[in-house]
Amino acid sequence: MLKNFITIAWRNLYKKKLFSFIHIIGLTIGITVCMMIFLYIMNEFSVDRFHKQGDNIYRVMRRFDVNKNMVPYLAGTYGPALLNDYPKEIKQAVRVCPTHGLVQTADKKSFNEKKLYVADADFFTLFTFPLIKGDPKTVLKQPNSVVISQATAKKYFGNDDPIGKVIEIDQLYQLKVTGVSKNVPSNSHLDFDLVMPISNFEHYDWFKVWVNNNLFVYVRIDNPATAAALEKQFPAFMQKYMGADMEKMGVKFDLHLRPLKEIYFEPSSEFDNVRHGDQSVVYIFLSIAILILVIACINFMNLSTIRAVERSKEVGMRKVMGALRNHLIWQFIGESVLLTLISCVLAIGLLLLAMPWYNQLLGYELTVSWNAAPIYLFLAGVILFVGFLAGSYPAFFLSAFSPIQALKGKLQLGKSGAFFRQALVVVQFCISVFLIVGTIVIYNQMSFVKSKDLGYDKEQSVVIPLNNNDIYNNMRAFKNDLMSKSGIQSVSYMSGEPGGFHDMHTYEAEGQRDVFKSRSEFADFEYVKTLGLKIVAGRDFSPQMATDTTDAVLINETAAKKLGFTPAEAVGKWIKNNMRDSTRRKIVGVVKDFNFISLKETMDALVISPSDDRRVAVIKLKPGNVSSGLAAIKEAYARVAPAYPLEYTFLDQKFDTLYKNDLRQQTILSVFSGLAIFIACLGLFGLASFTAAKRTKEIGVRKVLGSSVQNILLLLSKDMLKPVAVATIIAMPFAYFSMQKWLQNFAYRTPLHWWVFVLAAVITFAIALFTISFQSLKAAIANPVKSLRSE
């Protein structure tokens, strides 16, 4: 019996190739997308789960403003002090300073390493990063030791044994390789290529200061209750060590413990230099997966029903030959399961093909392997669930007919059946319309962000990080050299380029009782000129004013407003940086507001001060020849920092990094909404061909009575488009509210234009109409004699 069923199922598939293709491919795409997203989600939730002590590790977080995210950076003094003050509670404390450095090997190869960790000797005993060579307990004991990853070892030494080899870091530290670690998987928030002992830095003065925050502190506390109790003691701890500093700055810092497993998804500032996930992206992905699977299942079910109805004669005959209802039900369910099985096999193939592209889309290699047990469980679930569900409707529906009816081929899919199928199509198109609106809105918003006038000139500006001592110590020479070149318009050193780092500082200001908190920029006198800012009141910094370096600041309009002044009033008032300055400075000018932070945030107050803190150089090239300007920069850079390769970005590229996640969401959403509407249209196509076939006689009669091809086309399309219209109407409010919500992410946003919805509706209708017209046209131009003869 089984063989008979499989034979007939197979021959049915084979006989109607196009239909079978539609039937299977829709589900295949659905399953593939789901598996992709499933893998992604599994990967996201597997982050940091591999640490053996994972449950007992916490990262110590610092908070200075209840309304802002906590900051993970602490000074080097915290770790030992915590261990010293709470020996009972804290079993281990490991400081990790993510940094970068120039690595030179004995054979004079040099590498600019971005993932250099400076850490306590306990690093490899606290975290479970397996070592291929070396003992976790001792690898970092000696100051002149270093652990490198497998890939790094290969890069430096090829196939030679790296143990005992010496490398030089930043032309300063001679380190001997004592261990080789496995490459860090993508599901770890920490990510390193080299780890060197922190003991190399402990003797520096800057390392012993409590306000110099540049590293993470991880602690091991073996009991959650202890951790909670410990947090309560932290205010006293801060008072003890930071009391004087905090008073001086007029702020209060507070410490918290963040469990290791929560680090990945914690709300973070963009300056937390570890891998972070975005839970909202996970949820968006998950919803898309569910929506697409729903569409695919609906498709599958609709097409199964249609296919089954076309086989009513077979059903009738089988009944006459003695098949019981059970037999037929199992036959249909079996076929449905067979189809899902085929889809699953195809989906696995498709997944393997799409994997490289998918990793690229995600921006990293998925660690979770595609053939892990949960994937198989998922597939088995799909086969059973979809196969049974999709198969059971036609099975129960068809097997209930009396054989006479079935044999006559006059199976009327009842009113309720038709309603049900239309309802399913409505659901499919609701989802499609929703996704299309989403795609348009996101695209719209991103191009708005891209084209918005940010208030500064971002064209032809090169950003160079001042990230090594050579360039840092020769800043002046570098600048002079550049200014002598013809292609360079201006050069400015600053603490953060627009879109980059703008630290929050506290100020005292004229007429203010409370501490005034403001973003701060530390920059030289060319800042305003290089960025093309506008001065709305007062004047720019000027080299002619001898006292500007020590006595002057610029503020932006928002800062003036927050201080309660008009720009004109603000000029001449005093302000004092509590952390940096011992004397008051005078506000000499007010610059027009410009978007120095992401457009997701509202305009903030900014104080621009010439005091020391230079982290990047922004070099404005003269209009025209970019490449000659770049060549000049390279040359000048090589003269002052010959050991380091020049790294540069363009200021207008900042856009891509700032909105990386949103751009990724945009890509993903457009790809998946494309797929969703494709699958939905496959279903519509099937339904259209079914309807056209069912109405063959009607069409024949109408044509005999004198109806034109256009009339018939209109008649058929009108009926098919009705559910699409209903779907569009239903989907619009949902789309409106969710996109409204998404736009809340941005402080600067485009309004939700009415035309977005019209466009989405037009696109949906155009695609649906296109799909339907194939079958309708075929039916409409058919010779009526033929269609009538078959009755």
Next chain:
Amino acid sequence: MPKSFNNNMLSLQHISKYYQNGPNKAYVINDLSLDIEEGEFVSIMGPSGSGKSTLLNIIGMLDAPTDGYHYFIDQPVHQLKEKQRSALYKQYIGFVFQAYHLIDELTVYENIETPLIYQDIKGSERKALVADMLDRFGIVGKKDLFPSQLSGGQQQLVGVARALISKPKLLLADEPTGNLNSKQGEEIMELFRKLNKEDGVTIVQVTHSEKNAQYGSRIINLLDGRIESSITL
């Protein structure tokens, strides 16, 4: 003239089939009684809409009458459940249709085999039975062809072979030659006569053709759901 009860293949007593059409009843079969003995070859004739096919379907248990009593080999069919009815007819009744109703996706061999599958007969036994049947109908060479590759007459031959594979006592045929040319029709009718005479299969056929009706042993004329005349030849 009461007949010996045991000799009856089937007995319909006061059978009616009607559709409620508002306050009116539209009768397809109107208080019809009919007994058919084992070994008979009955031809049912009558104009279109006289209820021939409905009567045949009722006899074959594919359709249920609205009223009346229906006995088949002494079993009260009107009291049986679907499962029991199905068991009954799959054991004793074979069907032949005007449009053959072969399953397009199955080969000749598989079409003939299908009824056996539903009777839970083992594979090896099925093979033997089907081979026998193919041999008997002289279509061994066509066993791997699909219905669409056969002529109408050949398709009907397969249809008859399929109807006979489970060795039914009663063969029901609804205009078996309706779609065939006269030569093919004659062949099928000869086959029926042979089955009736040599194998003792009871046959009830619906036909429009006076000539085909003559092959049987009794002709029943229907008009408006009633028996107008019953002529034993």
